[in-house]
Amino acid sequence: xxxxxxxxxxxxxxxxxxxxxxxxxxxxxxxxxxxxxxxxxxxxxxxxxxxxxxxxxxxxxxxxxxxxxxxxxxxxxxxxxxxxxxxxxxxxxxxxxxxxxxxxxxxxxxxxxxxxxxxxxxxxxxxxxxxxxxxxxxxxxxxxxxxxxxxxxxxxxxxxxxxxxxxxxxxxxxxxxxxxxxxxxxxxxxxxxxxxxxxxxxxxxxxxxxxxxxxxxxxxxxxxxxxxxxxxxxxxxx
Amino acid sequence: xxxxxxxxxxxxxxxxxxxxxxxxxxxxxxxxxxxxxxxxxxxxxxxxxxxxxxxxxxxxxxxxxxxxxxxxxxxxxxxxxxxxxxxxxxxxxxxxxxxxxxxxxxxxxxxxxxxxxxxxxxxxxxxxxxxxxxxxxxxxxxxxxxxxxxxxxxxxxxxxxxxxxxxxxxxxxxxxxxxxxxx
Numbered sequence: 001x002x003x004x005x006x007x008x009x010x011x012x013x014x015x016x017x018x019x020x021x022x023x024x025x026x027x028x029x030x031x032x033x034x035x036x037x038x039x040x041x042x043x044x045x046x047x048x049x050x051x052x053x054x055x056x057x058x059x060x061x062x063x064x065x066x067x068x069x070x071x072x073x074x075x076x077x078x079x080x081x082x083x084x085x086x087x088x089x090x091x092x093x094x095x096x097x098x099x100x101x102x103x104x105x106x107x108x109x110x111x112x113x114x115x116x117x118x119x120x121x122x123x124x125x126x127x128x129x130x131x132x133x134x135x136x137x138x139x140x141x142x143x144x145x146x147x148x149x150x151x152x153x154x155x156x157x158x159x160x161x162x163x164x165x166x167x168x169x170x171x172x173x174x175x176x177x178x179x180x181x182x183x184x185x186x187x188x189x190x191x192x193x194x195x196x197x198x199x200x201x202x203x204x205x206x207x208x209x210x211x212x213x214x215x216x217x218x219x220x221x222x223x224x225x226x227x228x229x230x231x232x233x234x235x236x237x238x
Numbered sequence: 239x240x241x242x243x244x245x246x247x248x249x250x251x252x253x254x255x256x257x258x259x260x261x262x263x264x265x266x267x268x269x270x271x272x273x274x275x276x277x278x279x280x281x282x283x284x285x286x287x288x289x290x291x292x293x294x295x296x297x298x299x300x301x302x303x304x305x306x307x308x309x310x311x312x313x314x315x316x317x318x319x320x321x322x323x324x325x326x327x328x329x330x331x332x333x334x335x336x337x338x339x340x341x342x343x344x345x346x347x348x349x350x351x352x353x354x355x356x357x358x359x360x361x362x363x364x365x366x367x368x369x370x371x372x373x374x375x376x377x378x379x380x381x382x383x384x385x386x387x388x389x390x391x392x393x394x395x396x397x398x399x400x401x402x403x404x405x406x407x408x409x410x411x412x413x414x415x416x417x418x419x420x421x
Contacts, residue, residue, distance in 0.1 A: 027333070062280055
């Protein structure tokens with residue numbers, strides 16, 4: 001590899017390299033590598049900011065051109081996820097680490113939400129039974145949220161929608177995932193009413209991940225999620 | 239109405255986008271999209287590609303609004319940089335892998351710290367003045383690299399000089415520019 005001797009010494013060469021980076025003159029691999037070096041070095045970041053703001057004066061030469069009006073709706077849909085993003089669902093199903101990370105952050109919401117969901121407390125023989133709550137928070141900007149309450153005494157999951165509206169010709173489907181096992185469907189759930197689902201008492205435990213996907217009407221016909229995840233959270237004891 | 243400058247208003251809109259304010263996003267788009275579309279059009283030089291790029295640029299702005307740090311660059315410069323960098327990424331991904339032989343690969347990690355970038359308005363016309371101190375075709379090459387996103391190869395073709403000559407021109411010009419801008 002040549003050194004910077006043809007460009008006037010190390011310090012100047014270094015600064016010229018940062019300027020080349022800002023101008024976009026480096027190849028893809030070099031651009032990425034130099035970008036990382038800059039991120040890691042305060043002096044290089046300052047050098048980058050120097051060039052960015054000095055060259056910015058030339059921005060006056062970019063001529064304003066009206067964007068075709070129809071593009072804004074597409075931008076909103078992509079930015080806000082109102083049309084749920086099309087992504088291969090399988091990559092999310094496999095990524096349980098990601099799920100748990102998301103679910104861990106949901107606890108505060110879960111605790112707040114459970115007060116709302118426990119408006120009808122149970123004062124019966126089962127009151128000491130384990131109860132778990134999961135806040136299924138909006139995923140990828142879907143705007144869909146649910147809270148799920150599992151009561152071991154009744155063996156039921158009570159699922160209530162907090163946010164979001166029904167999508168024409170689609171249904172939301174609830175799933176549970178334990179560890180590295182495949183997701184198991186708990187059926188299609190409504191967005192505008194509470195639903196109680198009876199389940200095998202052994203399947204929901206602290207840490208069990210609950211997720212909602214957007215599926216074709218009636219739910220996934222295969223028993224395996226096909227649509228994107230719109231909300232996800234993990235069960236926490238209360 | 240409050241007495242804020244247009245620049246402050248754009249900065250406020252970016253800050254509100256970081257707080258997921260969708261109304262602010264629309265206002266920011268209405269105020270800035272024509273400028274940013276000018277950037278994607280000039281660099282990509284293809285209308286349908288520029289239209290696709292402008293959508294991706296605003297999605298990025300929505301997702302990265304929290305990364306804007308007021309004071310480092312003016313808000314509109316930051317937005318232009320997002321559009322410009324996105325357009326350059328598209329061009330770069332398309333170019334054949336270049337030989338990196340002439341690129342200085344080792345960046346010494348010591349050396350005097352450059353002075354902090356000052357606000358854009360203090361630099362008004364300073365870069366123009368400094369570009370004027372360069373030979374005209376070299377100044378045009380720097381402008382072409384910045385404004386049009388031309389690669390070394392494209393610049394060498396446009397100015398009819400060998401590739402290595404263009405690299406030497408550009409680097410020497412950038413060092414001169416730096417001297418002039420910090421004089």
